Amino acid sequence: MEDNWKEPESVLPDKDDGKAWKLIENLAEGALKEQRRARRWGIFFKLLTFTWLFATIGIFYSAFRVDVSALENPDGHTALVDIGGVIADGNDASADIIVGGLRAAFEDPGTRGVILRINSPGGSPVQAGYIYDEIRRLRGKYPETPLYSVIMDIGASGGYYVAAAADEIYADKASLVGSIGVVSSGFGFVEAIDKLGITRRTYTAGEYKAFNDPFQPVDEEATARWQESLDSIHNQFVNAVKTGRGDRLADDEVIFSGMVWTGENAVRLGLVDGLGSAGYVAREVVGNETIVDFTARLSPLEKFARDLGVGFTGAMIKTLGLEGVTLR
Known part of the structure; x- marks a missing residue:
């Protein structure tokens, strides 16, 4: 029985094609930077939310608390x-x-x-x-x-x-x-x-x-x-x-x-x-x-x-x- 299997062709450009590899590297680097930027903004908004929450609790506490020292x-x-x-x-x-x-x-x-x-x-x-x-x-x-x-x-x-x-x-x-x-x-x-x-x-x-x-x-x-x-x-x-x-x-x-x-x-x-x-x-x-x-x-x-x-x-x-x- 004849073997018809063929090795799949690579989707990557040839190693000698420098421009194509440079483009892929730039795209990968841009995606990585975007992920880092999104992570930093996520951390920023989480900190902002927790700061607002604790500030609100502090305001309510100071409004309703009794002066213990007195x-x-x-x-x-x-x-x-x-x-x-x-x-x-x-x-x-x-x-x-x-x-x-x-x-x-x-x-x-x-x-x-x-x-x-x-x-x-x-x-x-x-x-x-x-x-x-x-x-x-x-x-x-x-x-x-x-x-x-x-x-x-x-x-x-x-x-x-x-x-x-x-x-x-x-x-x-x-x-x-x-x-x-x-x-x-x-x-x-x-x-x-x-x-x-x-x-x-x-x-x-x-x-x-x-x-x-x-x-x-x-x-x-x-x-x-x-x-x-x-x-x-x-x-x-x-x-x-x-x-x-x-x-x-x-x-x-x-x-x-x-x-x-x-x-x-x-x-x-x-x-x-x-x-x-x-x-x-x-x-x-x-x-x-x-x-x-x-x-x-x-x-x-x-x-x-x-x-x-x-x-x-x-x-x-x-x-x-x-x-x-x-x-x-």
Whole structure:
């Protein structure tokens, strides 16, 4: 049998073809350089990513950490808890967040006094009531640890509701203080839709379910019942202030009219005990100017989840017409 096998022809150029071999060498060298360049860029971007990651972690750590050196101070410290913004569920000034900070402050063995620094125009009467009640409970559990409220720009309505639970209240002479009242507001478009020839169709189960519908005439009986609820919440507010302030309040019913006062006038009315900042209170009243911040703060992921849930809930409340009352 004849052997038809032939040795395959080489794809490489002949050794005598110098130009072809030079071209191959240049191509190989270029490919090698490209690989090295790609490897260097890969290492660079990896280092950049890790640097960004560690920097981010460092920022979050420095934002949320407690000053350990201050906690180890043998003379103790003044604990600080901030209430900033509207007091409402889902906000940074929600009862859960504020109460968590207060508990940590009172439970710390180095705490010589607690400052509740307030900068709030008010908010939910329920949330403010939760914080007020917890302050009273903690003061009973830790009677040797005083709590002082310090009002910054504003401590009105629900903000003052919370402040009233403290042993003493301090403010700046220009702070806005008070606004002891309750409000529930809305709009009426009955005449407007009549002129436009629009008919409102609302179907309810429950006689007063849609009593606050802005497109329907005012129901006098339902309005009277709603006013009773507002008066009840206002009385709760007034009683909380009277319990907290006692005989320090001036004998003047205008205090509970919903009017707001400057810190200077609030001292005269007994709503505030003195003028001063958080630093002043720590140094001159508590007697320990080392301040440690115990304000509880959410992580960025927790804030994102909270905002997402609050946005959905708020949209549903508006859709269903279930807006509540506000202390302000």
